[in-house]
Amino acid sequence: MPMAADDIETLIRTAIPDAQITITDLAGDGDHYAAHVVAESFRGLPRVRQHQAVYAALGGRMGGVLHALQLTTAVPKE
Template sequence: MFQAAEIQRLIEAGLPCEFVAIEGDDGVHFSGIVVSASFEGQMRVRQHQAVYATLGKLMGNEIHALQLQTYTPAQWTEFQKSL
């Protein structure tokens, strides 16, 4: 079983992020939000691939699923205003 905090640590170590929050309580299915300026100009699928790359072979093995919401810092600011 894997811990959400470890996934968050790996993402933060592998990608310049302004904000990362990962949740999951069964040890194999997780969801999270990742905000990074490196997402500027990238399609959402490329953003997700960049996050998955930080987790390497854990994806599909120890981590069965990771549902992501990715944002640029500007998108994140706008999203927070809508709450």
């Protein structure tokens, strides 16, 4: 069963409360998404750690319920 964009956003926001999140369904099938996550809590973290934080927020759903996620992360511009 595909995962809804709102569910992805909720999982990320629960784990990273300061995040600004944009989710885009890339194929219209609920299986292929792009996520852009901006959070002050990412400041000072290398990009790989930022991505790990987002994947951890998804609680192991990647590769299962959530087939593909094109992820970009950033810190807010000052």
